[in-house]
Amino acid sequence: MLLAMASRLTNEVTDAAPDLLLGTARHRTMLFPRSRTTPRTARDFVAATLTEWGETSRLDDMRLCTSELVTNAVLHGAPVGQLVLVRVESLDKELRIEVHDSGKNRPTQRVPEESAVDGRGLLIVAATADGWGVKERTGPGKCVWAAFNHITEPQGATS
Template sequence: MASRLTNQATDTTPVLLPGAGRHRTMLFPRRRTTPRTARGFVAATLTEWGETSRLDDMRLCTSELVTNAVLHGAPVGRLVLVRVESLDAELRIEVHDGGEIRPTQRVPEESAVDGRGLLIVAGTADSWGVKGRTGPGKCVWAAFNRAKNGAAPMPPHTTGPQGDTS
């Protein structure tokens, strides 16, 4: 029996201590328009945080990862969770879905019209991977190193937790 995704952190997600980073999550329905909406969510979040040094790369990776989740990962009627994290060493996009099949990077035929999503992510992000979740599904992520991309270090933490906590 499949269960719905929630925006609760899984036991494979590192605990963020105050000052260690910030995050924001949003749930999206499994629809054709979800990749566009998720790109907008990621861009708005990163812009609000002043994290725009590789905004186009992060939007592209979001689009590819969410498209894969919608087409191959999220069962009909289920949701896709997108999480944006700003940590000391990296900016990270995670896409969680309820599907059990783990994506693999492949080399499509030259004339194929699809099958290049993870090649694009691998060529754009500094690292990417797949991790399990507590319960059904998986998390596919793309990370962008701060030292490599010229992003400013995290500002000192001066207030309560940042990002969505619900």
């Protein structure tokens, strides 16, 4: 059952951006178990991928958003025994983190009570990322994403 879910998630995510021309983007995808350690290992996966690609200008922001999105997927999205898929994508104009799970519920941004100890994840993502949203997936579940505009060096800037 676990392998079937893994292959469905992997096959479905390859269609994440069907309008891109070949060679205009890079991406890397990894499946994670639904466990309390998944947010940390997903952050590490995203950081390692972005570092390898030389995309570190917003690394801390992307790690934070990854943590929040994956935590939501683990706590509220992925049913027990299912997997969470994390995709890192570098497009021409933006970097994108996608978190896919097979849960039915769509996340909603809310304003928690001041004394609440949780419920701020999507507020953090909205304040940190340049954009975020939820999209349907082929098959079960949804994809929650956060996008970060590429930061380019001004012409003539030197280090």
